[in-house]
Amino acid sequence: MALFGRKKLTIGLDVGSGLVKAVVIDHSGPVPELAKVVITPLNDTAIVEGEVMDHGIVADAIRQTIAATGAKTKNIVAAVGGRDVIVKKIQMERVKEQQARELMRWEAEQHVPFDMDSVELDFQVLDPDGDGLDMSVLLVAAKRDLVEAKQSLLTEAGASPAVIDVDAFALHNAFEANYPEALTGTIALLNIGNEATNLNILDEGVPILTRDLGVGTRRFREDLQRENGMSAEDAEDLLRGYDRHPMLDGVVSMRGEEIAIGMERAATFLSTSQRNFGTIRAVYACGGGARVPGLLPWLSDRLRIPVQPANALAKLAVREGAFEFLSTDEVAPLLMLPVGLALRAVA
Ligand SMILES: Nc1ncnc2c1ncn2[C@@H]1O[C@H](COP(=O)(O)OP(=O)(O)OP(=O)(O)O)[C@@H](O)[C@H]1O
Ligand SMILES: [Mg+2]
Numbered sequence: 001m002a003l004f005g006r007k008k009l010t011i012g013l014d015v016g017s018g019l020v021k022a023v024v025i026d027h028s029g030p031v032p033e034l035a036k037v038v039i040t041p042l043n044d045t046a047i048v049e050g051e052v053m054d055h056g057i058v059a060d061a062i063r064q065t066i067a068a069t070g071a072k073t074k075n076i077v078a079a080v081g082g083r084d085v086i087v088k089k090i091q092m093e094r095v096k097e098q099q100a101r102e103l104m105r106w107e108a109e110q111h112v113p114f115d116m117d118s119v120e121l122d123f124q125v126l127d128p129d130g131d132g133l134d135m136s137v138l139l140v141a142a143k144r145d146l147v148e149a150k151q152s153l154l155t156e157a158g159a160s161p162a163v164i165d166v167d168a169f170a171l172h173n174a175f176e177a178n179y180p181e182a183l184t185g186t187i188a189l190l191n192i193g194n195e196a197t198n199l200n201i202l203d204e205g206v207p208i209l210t211r212d213l214g215v216g217t218r219r220f221r222e223d224l225q226r227e228n229g230m231s232a233e234d235a236e237d238l239l240r241g242y243d244r245h246p247m248l249d250g251v252v253s254m255r256g257e258e259i260a261i262g263m264e265r266a267a268t269f270l271s272t273s274q275r276n277f278g279t280i281r282a283v284y285a286c287g288g289g290a291r292v293p294g295l296l297p298w299l300s301d302r303l304r305i306p307v308q309p310a311n312a313l314a315k316l317a318v319r320e321g322a323f324e325f326l327s328t329d330e331v332a333p334l335l336m337l338p339v340g341l342a343l344r345a346v347a
Pocket of ligand 1: 015017219287289291
């Protein structure tokens with residue numbers, strides 16, 4: 001059976017510490033269509049603090065996930081993120097693209113606290129049609145080790161990536177596709193995962209700050225186990241449930257506070273380092289942690305701004321059967337990153 005035919009497919013592959021996620025998007029029609037979603041769980045020790053502890057297990061999970069998509073394509077897009085990736089909006093003298101490329105290393109030295117010999121740099125001019133003396137540039141610096149480690153893990157899994165993107169851009173990309181009307185003013189995107197929460201602050205649709213906070217559902221699970229003597233499975237059931245069980249109150253406020261403080265610090269940093277930085281007017285949350293009953297309303301009360309769930313499928317066409325036996329409502333919040341990766345059509 002030719003499920004996909006000779007079509008332009010992209011696989012977005014998100015290797016999370018809790019779940020390996022692959023999303024196949026078909027780019028051959030008038031609009032991108034989500035054709036398949038596959039999710040494979042990892043055990044708690046395979047990836048810890050962003051580091052792959054067990055290459056064999058993770059590579060197997062990746063291999064299985066890609067195979068289960070059934071998509072015969074080499075267009076795999078993966079991403080790197082975390083502490084070793086820096087995204088920064090800078091101002092520099094307005095020059096042509098080629099010259100900007102030559103100046104970038106020098107510019108990066110002023111803005112990035114990494115050794116320039118060990119980083120990969122990329123950039124995007126944000127106002128290419130502007131006519132001022134300066135231009136705004138989004139600079140990305142990723143430690144080369146990190147990019148190479150990702151490449152070799154995927155190669156070991158038989159899934160050599162065609163492109164390595166940056167988490168923050170992929171999240172932004174998926175968000176932009178699904179919530180174009182929300183890109184005015186300053187907003188925060190929170191991707192609350194299993195062990196990390198990616199915070200992206202966007203100003204008029206441009207990512208101006210990206211940070212990782214060390215909070216995720218793994219912490220919630222451990223807290224519930226310790227405080228209530230529950231099994232990991234029972235704790236997980238509460239976190240994935242639909243009702244706000246009273247046993248969740250303590251962890252929601254404790255871990256919620258950590259997220260709130262992380263956001264406040266980021267906002268303070270921006271108000272001291274960026275001219276004209278306003279306030280964050282709303283938060284959009286995704287990732288498995290965004291499903292924790294009561295967490296988003298708690299954050300909204302605490303931060304005094306709307307905090308709403310962001311759905312990676314809000315505006316995306318979905319092919320029938322793409323989710324097979326997965327519950328679309330339950331997994332949709334987890335797909336922002338892989339959808340953002342798969343939306344990138346690879347030539
Ligand atoms: N339907 C679901 N299926 C699986 N896990 C779910 C579901 N709903 C919520 N979760 C929770 O979400 C977590 C996974 O979320 P997510 O996929 O965003 O994290 P991750 O990308 O694996 O982690 P990280 O980015 O921190 O490395 C699981 O560990 C689980 O606690
Ligand atoms: Mg994740």
